[in-house]
Amino acid sequence: MDTSFAEAQEPVDNGPDAMDRVRAARADFPALNQMVSGMPLVYLDSAATTQKPLKVIEQITDYYHRHNANVHRGVHELSERATRLYEGARDKIRDFINASAREEIVFVRGTSEAINLVAQSYLRPRIGEGDEILITEMEHHSNIVPWQLVAEQTGAKLRVAPITDSGELMMDSFADMLGPRTKLVAVAHISNALGTINPVQEIIRLSHDRDIPVLLDGAQAVGHMPVDVQALDCDFYAFSGHKMYAPTGIGALYTRRDILESMIPWQGGGEMIRKVSFEKTEYNDIPHRFEAGTPAIAGAIGLGAAIDYLEALGRPAIEEWENELLAYATDALNSVPGLRMIGTARHKAGILSFVMDNVHPHDISTILDKEGVAVRAGHHCAMPLMDRLGVPATTRASLALYNNREDIDALLKGLETVRALFQ
Amino acid sequence: MNPELRELYQDLILDHGRHPRNFGGLDGYTHKLEGFNPLCGDRLTVYLKVVDGKIEAIGFEGQGCAISVASASLMTERLKGKTVDEALALFEPVHQLLMTGDLDEEESESLGKLTMLSGVSEFPTRVKCATLAWHTMKGALSGKSDGITTE
Numbered sequence: 001m002d003t004s005f006a007e008a009q010e011p012v013d014n015g016p017d018a019m020d021r022v023r024a025a026r027a028d029f030p031a032l033n034q035m036v037s038g039m040p041l042v043y044l045d046s047a048a049t050t051q052k053p054l055k056v057i058e059q060i061t062d063y064y065h066r067h068n069a070n071v072h073r074g075v076h077e078l079s080e081r082a083t084r085l086y087e088g089a090r091d092k093i094r095d096f097i098n099a100s101a102r103e104e105i106v107f108v109r110g111t112s113e114a115i116n117l118v119a120q121s122y123l124r125p126r127i128g129e130g131d132e133i134l135i136t137e138m139e140h141h142s143n144i145v146p147w148q149l150v151a152e153q154t155g156a157k158l159r160v161a162p163i164t165d166s167g168e169l170m171m172d173s174f175a176d177m178l179g180p181r182t183k184l185v186a187v188a189h190i191s192n193a194l195g196t197i198n199p200v201q202e203i204i205r206l207s208h209d210r211d212i213p214v215l216l217d218g219a220q221a222v223g224h225m226p227v228d229v230q231a232l233d234c235d236f237y238a239f240s241g242h243k244m245y246a247p248t249g250i251g252a253l254y255t256r257r258d259i260l261e262s263m264i265p266w267q268g269g270g271e272m273i274r275k276v277s278f279e280k281t282e283y284n285d286i287p288h289r290f291e292a293g294t295p296a297i298a299g300a301i302g303l304g305a306a307i308d309y310l311e312a313l314g315r316p317a318i319e320e321w322e323n324e325l326l327a328y329a330t331d332a333l334n335s336v337p338g339l340r341m342i343g344t345a346r347h348k349a350g351i352l353s354f355v356m357d358n359v360h361p362h363d364i365s366t367i368l369d370k371e372g373v374a375v376r377a378g379h380h381c382a383m384p385l386m387d388r389l390g391v392p393a394t395t396r397a398s399l400a401l402y403n404n405r406e407d408i409d410a411l412l413k414g415l416e417t418v419r420a421l422f423q
Numbered sequence: 424m425n426p427e428l429r430e431l432y433q434d435l436i437l438d439h440g441r442h443p444r445n446f447g448g449l450d451g452y453t454h455k456l457e458g459f460n461p462l463c464g465d466r467l468t469v470y471l472k473v474v475d476g477k478i479e480a481i482g483f484e485g486q487g488c489a490i491s492v493a494s495a496s497l498m499t500e501r502l503k504g505k506t507v508d509e510a511l512a513l514f515e516p517v518h519q520l521l522m523t524g525d526l527d528e529e530e531s532e533s534l535g536k537l538t539m540l541s542g543v544s545e546f547p548t549r550v551k552c553a554t555l556a557w558h559t560m561k562g563a564l565s566g567k568s569d570g571i572t573t574e
Binding site: 037038358359360361362363366367370371377378379383386392393417420421422 | 424425427432437462464465466486487489490546552
């Protein structure tokens with residue numbers, strides 16, 4: 001039976017016109033067209049959350065205007081439509097990350113929930129005292145704490161592979177730390193605080209050589225570069241919608257089918273069951289077994305719309321555009337006296353963390369805000385990484401497809417004001 | 424420059440942020456507490472030496488933004504030699520100043536130099552930076568010992 005709900009997409013042209021399309025895409029984001037503190041908004045906080053294109057906003061509105069109903073239950077027209085749209089989004093995600101089957105995609109609230117699901121539903125029954133979970137020093141709290149919880153519950157140990165001062169994973173140490181007791185490796189595809197693109201293919205190969213499954217935290221990657229979970233051969237891939245131009249409250253977990261089939265449910269409720277009596281409950285098939293309760297239907301539809309948007313622009317072109325901007329921004333920031341980049345890996349995505357002499361990141365972001373420039377200051381939900389790098393916090397400018405050189409120039413101008421006050 | 428920024432980063436604030444007074448630990452302290460602002464990672468420890476109900480010495484250490492360091496510095500300057508009651512009585516008007524930027528004339532006069540911190544009230548995300556030292560001082564003098572956070 002053909003279980004696909006998505007409509008066929010036109011093939012995307014990735015030629016020179018694609019770059020022109022990306023260059024013009026800023027106009028698709030209504031929130032970018034406003035003044036802040038009397039200055040035009042320059043949004044450089046997309047690693048926290050991206051702005052949303054009109055197409056995504058319209059799809060969500062359209063769903064509530066015309067199709068709103070609960071999914072998978074009603075036999076009425078609206079419910080059937082809502083189900084088709086919701087499940088259509090699952091197909092879009094499948095295509096987007098090239099999973100082999102739509103059943104491998106579980107809707108979740110976001111990356112954090114995806115990782116917690118794997119921790120409790122996959123790992124917890126399979127791990128015991130003295131076993132190990134291997135992560136890295138550059139992980140976001142959401143790829144640390146769920147494993148600590150499992151470790152506390154089971155007596156397992158969390159081990160942490162070191163990074164270099166430039167923010168690259170030390171691969172020799174990582175390989176040495178893979179041992180007979182390692183039950184899972186969990187690594188960021190791209191570091192949210194440093195922008196490092198990890199050598200995930202090599203990480204997966206080394207781990208699989210020892211039959212250790214690998215989870216990739218794809219929160220910072222999936223909206224910025226093509227991701228192919230089959231080519232990567234990862235076992236789990238977690239990501240959030242809101243960091244890839246979709247709404248908050250929706251994300252997805254990819255799990256290889258045979259693994260997902262073997263996992264116990266983690267939340268009980270409607271939707272995840274086939275048959276319930278007070279004596280015994282039969283669970284639903286994957287992926288629904290892991291989606292208890294009425295899901296974020298509009299969110300999923302919005303995520304599907306964001307995928308359509310990105311595919312229409314062309315992900316290779318988006319990646320190229322952001323890489324060009326990253327190079328421009330890196331040069332620009334390096335020209336600022338007293339500024340030091342934090343995270344200078346050879347392979348980087350559009351995340352620029354930095355510190356400045358005699359100024360705290362919090363002061364920098366307040367001053368930039370008054371110039372209309374939105375950046376993030378703080379520990380970026382990576383306190384252990386900040387400790388490792390010996391900085392209390394950094395200022396982080398992060399790029400998305402709608403940014404341009406003028407945004408970087410505005411950032412530089414704002415930093416001039418910072419220097420005028422503090423240096 | 425944006426006038427609100429000018430109001431926030433007055434020269435006196437910048438000076439205290441750059442060259443905090445009474446910076447460092449304290450020998451023979453009677454009260455000590457660490458304050459933490461989890462939002463930005465600012466962390467500072469306030470030390471007080473209280474003899475016969477009077478603050479004979481006060482110091483602080485830690486790291487933070489210009490606002491939190493300047494506020495702590497101004498606080499230590501102000502509290503040295505005051506009684507514990509006087510110190511605690513300052514908390515409310517200072518807190519109100521930082522939250523609203525608004526005090527009546529009498530209160531304003533009693534705060535003196537501390538009114539330089541009033542620009543913070545225009546920056547809701549920065550109020551916690553400025554109140555951190557004051558919460559920590561209050562906690563220390565109230566006998567708390569297990570740390571305090573602004574959350």
